[in-house]
Amino acid sequence: MEATLSSDHPFSDHPSSDNAPLLELNDLRVGFDTPDGEVQAVRGIRLALHARETLAVVGESGSGKSQTMMAAMGLLAKNGRASGSVRYRGREILGLKAAALNEVRGAKIGMIFQEPMTSLDPLYTIGNQIAEPLTRHLRLSGRAARQRAVELLTLVGIPDPARRLEAYPHELSGGQRQRVMIAMALAAEPDVLIADEPTTALDVTVQAQIIDLLRTLQQRFGMGIVFITHDLGLARHFADRVAVMRHGLVVEEGPASEVLTTPKAEYTRMLLAAEPTGTKAPPPADAPIVLEARRLNVTFRIGGGLLAGPPLVIHAVNNVSVTLREGQTIGIVGESGSGKSTLGRALIRLIEAQGDIRLFGEPANALDTQSLRALRRQVQIVFQDPFGSLSPRMTVGEIITEGLRVHAPHLDRRARERLAVQALEDVSLDPGLRNRYPHEFSGGQRQRIAIARAVILKPRVLVLDEPTSALDRSVQKDIVELLRRLQGEHGLSYLFISHDLSVVRALSDWIMVMRAGQVVEAGPTDEVFRAPAAAYTRELIAAAFGLSDTPVAPAAPDLPRGVALG
Amino acid sequence: MTAPADGAAVRPSLTPAAPPPVAKGRSLWSDAWRRLTANRAAVVSAVYLVVMTFACLVGPLVTGHDYTTIYTDYVRVPPSLTPYPKQDQIAGALEDVVKRMRVDLVDWSEQDGRVSVTVRSARAVDPRVLRYLERSPSFIDPRIESTEPDGLSMTMSAAVARHYFLFGTDNTGRDLLTRTLIAGRVSLAIGLLAGLTAVLIGVTYGAASGFLGGRVDDVMMRFVDILYSLPFIFLVIMLVVFFGRNFVLMFIAVGAVQWLDMARIVRGQALSIRRQEYVQAATAMGVSPAGILWRHVVPNTLGPVAVYMTLLVPQVILLESFLSYLGLGVQEPLTSWGVLIAQGSKNIPSANWLLIFPSLFLTSTLFALNFLGDGLRDALDPKDR
Known part of the structure; x- marks a missing residue:
């Protein structure tokens, strides 16, 4: 504490010039005490943020980019320890007591988190939540705080702000919630804004809006922004300087234009090249149809009942028709809530739907439970969340072989083991690991396990529900290549559901764009990307590639070298 | 690992004994x-x-006790590691027994866990009084040692029953x-x-x-x-x-x-x-x-x-x-x-x-x-x- 105060003076004598950094991290180290010993998350990094500057900290999950900022803000988990130095305008803030730290934290340094749903307290109106720091940090009266809250909401572009103050978080969309978070972070007019993956949980079009908003606000208030992201395209688009982190170290730092176009570090080059590339050729026109749906409708009824009145009816899928041929990959794209996942599940009859579904020429609607169960062997699904889709209390071996118990009950334990080993080798995982539990694997490995579980049954159709969305870019690329290889080896047909256009472009030969339960546009992938017919598709493509496309690795979709990769 | 791009592959195992890849399948229960x-x-x-x-x-x-056995001599006695009756309780227990026999106590002595009692009465002492000793929870194995020729006095001996009431x-x-x-x-x-x-x-x-x-x-x-x-x-x-x-x-x-x-x-x-x-x-x-x-x-x-x-x-x-x-x-x-x-x-x-x-x-x-x-x-x- 003594040292802190004395070090405060020399700096305060200086007029705040452009060279004096707002936030300065020096040899920052973060360690976590775990029962397995100490884990070093951040291993001595130097970073500096100046006024009016955007510093992007990029890296894959586990690189320590979030923990760096958490440590700087004194928000580490209980078993975390930070050493080194964090200076805000020359004042040491690392290791300050909570009361002293709060003069800086929230007041001078604002923070936005990734998940707008969980960062807002569901029990309080957003007006309450915005006003709280105002009354605490700025000592405003209740009325003044309210006034200010309205101003802030106007600032972040929320329509009808006075009325919105009374809204609860669940009444707002994801993008609006993130705007509210930004408003809260700006409430005390901070000099520094730390944004931890602020757009990752949002749809691409919303993401573009939020980035625009942050940029406008930065220009108006002259804040320094630390922008933590895994998305290099976003970093290039938004940041002045970029620091690439890996394993708790900064491997490369410099102006965004330099680092992301002429990277010096091998790792940065690898990250930049991780954009999925290649295209897929359509199957022969006479390939047999494996899955066909005509005028499919899925409606959900919410609430209702004897006393609650008529239920709320939601048309999640509205008159959608699909024809999937053997060896084909249909990409279904759309933003969250567009009904693409529901469609995928309805097609394999995980959800009841109205309409005509034919699997391998047989009508699937009329099947009884028994024959449907038999049919399931041929139609498998891989889910988005590799954490949620594997039962935490079963070993990987048990998970993979569960389907065999149903569809090949004559197999004994040993035969099942053998098939499990084969399936794991198929997805390039070490079969020796099959006695472990899912939580012992990384996200990419888990997704491989989920794929192994599906392919062990030798299905003909695989529904892939955002299988790469929860993964890092470099891992995504591996999964895309794995899926391509499996398709080639086993003649699989894929229904590939994703909001990530670059992955869809790399994998599918036919594309369906969905919005609000309806198909807005459908056609061969090249055509849709080259000349999108619907305005919504154009918007989607602009938002996705305007921000995240990488001019370095010219990802021209029709470049033939991509095919060689597959 | 054949999947190099999955980064650090398996994180340092979280299970306690970092099991090597064993051939035998494990299950939740084992x-x-x-x-x-x-x-x-x-x-x-x-x-x-x-x-x-x-x-x-x-x-x-x-x-050594049945849970229904009632020891009238030892109601609410405190827990003890030494057996009951205690040294000072023997006299009282004996007096009780002798009183029930309707005879007079002349003398008693204790040696090696056995007491010998000499009683006397105005009439001839009935050998069946021994049963009173037998019934008392404090004594076992009563014997008649000797009877005076006139039958008016008798010497009996009995072992002191050792009851342990560890919990009272x-x-x-x-x-x-x-x-x-x-x-x-x-x-x-x-x-x-x-x-x-x-x-x-x-x-x-x-x-x-x-x-x-x-x-x-x-x-x-x-x-x-x-x-x-x-x-x-x-x-x-x-x-x-x-x-x-x-x-x-x-x-x-x-x-x-x-x-x-x-x-x-x-x-x-x-x-x-x-x-x-x-x-x-x-x-x-x-x-x-x-x-x-x-x-x-x-x-x-x-x-x-x-x-x-x-x-x-x-x-x-x-x-x-x-x-x-x-x-x-x-x-x-x-x-x-x-x-x-x-x-x-x-x-x-x-x-x-x-x-x-x-x-x-x-x-x-x-x-x-x-x-x-x-x-x-x-x-x-x-x-x-």
């Missing part, structure tokens, strides 16, 4: 057993429970150690069996209800609500009226009530589990509802179940003592820990050991159960260490 045996507190607790159960089963046979005796002069152990049989049997029954029924019912969901869930839960609304005492009285008082009845009554909570807890868990993607994945694989219930839903509810069960057992043991107090549970001379504690609490000023020992047994058992329950919960969660 792993849980391994983790449980690695948890020292749980193992100590389990051993303690086994010892306690064994003591309650075998102990009453080796204490109760208000009617019964050995507390034996009674505590006998009570343990009842309490443990009720606690574990009724608890286990409640868990089995509750988990099955709750998991099925939550997993099936919809209308089935509605009907099943309304049934639970109906049972909830029956007053417990009323239910017990009804059972007693129809079937008479019976030890088994208590299991039924307690079990019938306790599984309701469990069913609700498990149902809540199952409701959220059935929305998990791994359950959907299993459905997509064509696993039957029963298979999903058994392999996915039930194992994932076990954490809260293990914890709740450790709370349930004490609850059941206390419930039993409450029933016994109302005269609906175990009846004298049979007893249970709850009953003993209730009696002991009335005697705190005069004979605190009546409270101390049974409560010590009960609390230590519950303590061990709690540790074991915690250990079980940890062992059943592969993510935990």
Whole structure:
């Protein structure tokens, strides 16, 4: 504490010039005490943020980019320890007591988190939540705080702000919630804004809006922004300087234009090249149809009942028709809530739907439970969340072989083991690991396990529900290549559901764009990307590639070298 | 690893003994057993429970007392490591016996654990007076050593019975150690069996209800609500009226009530589990509802179940003592820990050991159960260490 105060003076004598950094991290180290010993998350990094500057900290999950900022803000988990130095305008803030730290934290340094749903307290109106720091940090009266809250909401572009103050978080969309978070972070007019993956949980079009908003606000208030992201395209688009982190170290730092176009570090080059590339050729026109749906409708009824009145009816899928041929990959794209996942599940009859579904020429609607169960062997699904889709209390071996118990009950334990080993080798995982539990694997490995579980049954159709969305870019690329290889080896047909256009472009030969339960546009992938017919598709493509496309690795979709990769 | 781009591949294993890639398949149960045996507190607790159960089963046979035997000489004697009667009590006990013989005590002496007594009477001493000595709990093996020729005086000898009352005796002069152990049989049997029954029924019912969901869930839960609304005492009285008082009845009554909570807890868990993607994945694989219930839903509810069960057992043991107090549970001379504690609490000023020992047994058992329950919960969660 003594040292802190004395070090405060020399700096305060200086007029705040452009060279004096707002936030300065020096040899920052973060360690976590775990029962397995100490884990070093951040291993001595130097970073500096100046006024009016955007510093992007990029890296894959586990690189320590979030923990760096958490440590700087004194928000580490209980078993975390930070050493080194964090200076805000020359004042040491690392290791300050909570009361002293709060003069800086929230007041001078604002923070936005990734998940707008969980960062807002569901029990309080957003007006309450915005006003709280105002009354605490700025000592405003209740009325003044309210006034200010309205101003802030106007600032972040929320329509009808006075009325919105009374809204609860669940009444707002994801993008609006993130705007509210930004408003809260700006409430005390901070000099520094730390944004931890602020757009990752949002749809691409919303993401573009939020980035625009942050940029406008930065220009108006002259804040320094630390922008933590895994998305290099976003970093290039938004940041002045970029620091690439890996394993708790900064491997490369410099102006965004330099680092992301002429990277010096091998790792940065690898990250930049991780954009999925290649295209897929359509199957022969006479390939047999494996899955066909005509005028499919899925409606959900919410609430209702004897006393609650008529239920709320939601048309999640509205008159959608699909024809999937053997060896084909249909990409279904759309933003969250567009009904693409529901469609995928309805097609394999995980959800009841109205309409005509034919699997391998047989009508699937009329099947009884028994024959449907038999049919399931041929139609498998891989889910988005590799954490949620594997039962935490079963070993990987048990998970993979569960389907065999149903569809090949004559197999004994040993035969099942053998098939499990084969399936794991198929997805390039070490079969020796099959006695472990899912939580012992990384996200990419888990997704491989989920794929192994599906392919062990030798299905003909695989529904892939955002299988790469929860993964890092470099891992995504591996999964895309794995899926391509499996398709080639086993003649699989894929229904590939994703909001990530670059992955869809790399994998599918036919594309369906969905919005609000309806198909807005459908056609061969090249055509849709080259000349999108619907305005919504154009918007989607602009938002996705305007921000995240990488001019370095010219990802021209029709470049033939991509095919060689597959 | 053949997947280099998955970064650091497997993170440093989180399981305790970083198992090498073994050929043999592991399962939740064998792993849980391994983790449980690695948890020292749980193992100590389990051993303690086994010892306690064994003591309650075998102990009453080796204490040297029957739990119904009443020692009129030793009402409410304090616990002692030395045998009764004490040196100074022998005289009193002898005087008592001699008084009943209606003879006069002339002299007595003690040597090597045997007393020899010389009595005299105005009339001839009947040798059958020996029976009074025999009947006294303080003496055994009485013999007539010699009789005076006139028959008016007689010398008898008897061994001093050595009674150990390690826990003292109760208000009617019964050995507390034996009674505590006998009570343990009842309490443990009720606690574990009724608890286990409640868990089995509750988990099955709750998991099925939550997993099936919809209308089935509605009907099943309304049934639970109906049972909830029956007053417990009323239910017990009804059972007693129809079937008479019976030890088994208590299991039924307690079990019938306790599984309701469990069913609700498990149902809540199952409701959220059935929305998990791994359950959907299993459905997509064509696993039957029963298979999903058994392999996915039930194992994932076990954490809260293990914890709740450790709370349930004490609850059941206390419930039993409450029933016994109302005269609906175990009846004298049979007893249970709850009953003993209730009696002991009335005697705190005069004979605190009546409270101390049974409560010590009960609390230590519950303590061990709690540790074991915690250990079980940890062992059943592969993510935990």
